[in-house]
Amino acid sequence: DVYKRQVHGVSKEDENQYFLYEGSEELKQARLSITEYSLKKAAIRVEQSKLRRMTVDPLDEEDIIDSEVNKAKDFEMSMCQFGDPSCVSRGCFSSDNKFYATSGWSGECRVWAVPSCNQVMSLVGHLNKVIDICFHPEAGVNLPKEGPNIATASTDNTVRLWSFDPSLARQRHTVLQGHFDRVNSCLLYTSDAADDLLCVDLGGRRIIKKK
Numbered sequence: 001d002v003y004k005r006q007v008h009g010v011s012k013e014d015e016n017q018y019f020l021y022e023g024s025e026e027l028k029q030a031r032l033s034i035t036e037y038s039l040k041k042a043a044i045r046v047e048q049s050k051l052r053r054m055t056v057d058p059l060d061e062e063d064i065i066d067s068e069v070n071k072a073k074d075f076e077m078s079m080c081q082f083g084d085p086s087c088v089s090r091g092c093f094s095s096d097n098k099f100y101a102t103s104g105w106s107g108e109c110r111v112w113a114v115p116s117c118n119q120v121m122s123l124v125g126h127l128n129k130v131i132d133i134c135f136h137p138e139a140g141v142n143l144p145k146e147g148p149n150i151a152t153a154s155t156d157n158t159v160r161l162w163s164f165d166p167s168l169a170r171q172r173h174t175v176l177q178g179h180f181d182r183v184n185s186c187l188l189y190t191s192d193a194a195d196d197l198l199c200v201d202l203g204g205r206r207i208i209k210k211k
Contacts, residue, residue, distance in 0.1 A: 078115065079115065079116070079117035080117070081112060081117045081119070083102045083104060083110065084102065084104030084105060084106050084108070084110075085104075085106050086104060086105035086106045086129075087104060087105040088102050088103070088104055089103050089104060089105055089129065089130060089131050089132070090102070090103045090130075090131065090132050090133050091103075091133070092133055092134050092135055093114070093135070094135045094139055094140055095135065095137050095138070095139065095140075095141065096140065096141060097114060098113070098114055098140070099111050099112065099113060099114060099120070099135075099140065100112045100114050100117075101123075101133050101134075101135060101150060102133065103130035103131065103132060103133035103152055104129075104130060105129040105130070106129075107124075107126040107127060107128055107129065107130060107154070107156075108122060108123065108124050108126075108130075109122070109123035109124075109126075109130055109133055109150075109152055110122055110123070111123070111150075111164075120166050121164075121165075121166060121168065121169060121170070121171055122169060122170050122171070123150065123152060123160075123162050123170075123171055123173070124170050125160055125173050125175070126152065126154040126156055126158070126160065127154075127156040128154055128155040128156040129154060129155045130152050130153070130154045130155075131153050131154060131155060131182065131183065131184055131185070132152065132153040132183075132184065132185045132186050133150065133151070133152045133153075133186075134150070134151050134186055134187055134188055135149065135150055135188065136148060136149050136150070136151075136188040136190075137188070137189065137190055138190065139164050139188075140164055143164070145163055145164055145165040146163050146165075146172070147161055147162055147163045147164055147172075147174075148161035148162070148174070148188065149162060149163060149164030150162040150164060150171075150188075151186045151187075151188045152186065153183035153184065153185055153186040154182070154183060155182035155183075156182075157177070157179045157180070157181060157182060157183065158175050158176060158177055158179070158183065159175075159176040159179075159183055159186050160173045160174065160175055160176065161173060161174045161176065
C-alpha cells in the first residue's frame with residue numbers, strides 16, 4: 001500500500017474508495033425475482049431435510065447412500081479426448097446432445113461429435129484464454145449455419161459469435177468489442193422479442209446485445 005502511494009501517486013482515500021457499477025432498473029428487478037425464487041426453493045429444501053432427519057432411520061439413510069454410490073460403479077469411460085494443450089476451461093452440450101463444445105486457455109475452442117468424441121471443427125480467433133463457451137438453444141436445428149450458433153468469452157476483452165458448419169474445419173466469427181476487461185461469461189438465449197446475448201465482464205457489468 002505504501003509502495004502504491006509513493007510510486008503510483010495513489011492516495012489512501014483512493015485505495016478505500018468503493019466502486020459501484022450501477023445497473024438498470026430491469027436488471028434490478030430480474031435479480032430480485034431470482035432471489036425471491038431461490039429463497040423459496042431453499043426454504044423448501046431445508047424443511048424437507050428436517051422432515052427427513054425426523055422420519056428416516058439413520059441406518060436406512062446409510063443404505064440409501066451406499067446404494068447410490070454402488071450405481072456409479074456401473075459407469076464406464078467410453079471415450080476420452082485431448083481437449084487443449086493448456087487447460088479446458090468450460091464445456092457445453094448442444095441442445096440436441098449431438099455436439100460438445102470446449103473452450104481452452106490456449107485461445108482455441110473445439111467442437112466434438114457425441115458419442116464418438118471426434119473433433120468436427122475448431123474455433124480459432126481469440127488472442128488469449130477463452131473462459132466460457134455456449135451453444136445457442138437452436139444451434140444446428142433452426143438457425144442458419146452462419147449463426148450466431150456459438151458464443152465464446154475471453155480474457156482478450158472480446159466476445160465472439162461463431163458459425164456452425166461441420167463442412168468447415170475452421171469457423172467464421174464476428175467480434176464483439178467494448179468490454180473494459182476480460183469477459184468472464186456469456187450466454188446465448190432466446191427471448192420473446194429476439195435472440196439475445198448476455199455478457200458479463202470482470203467489473204460485473206452485464207451487457208445485453210441484440211442479434
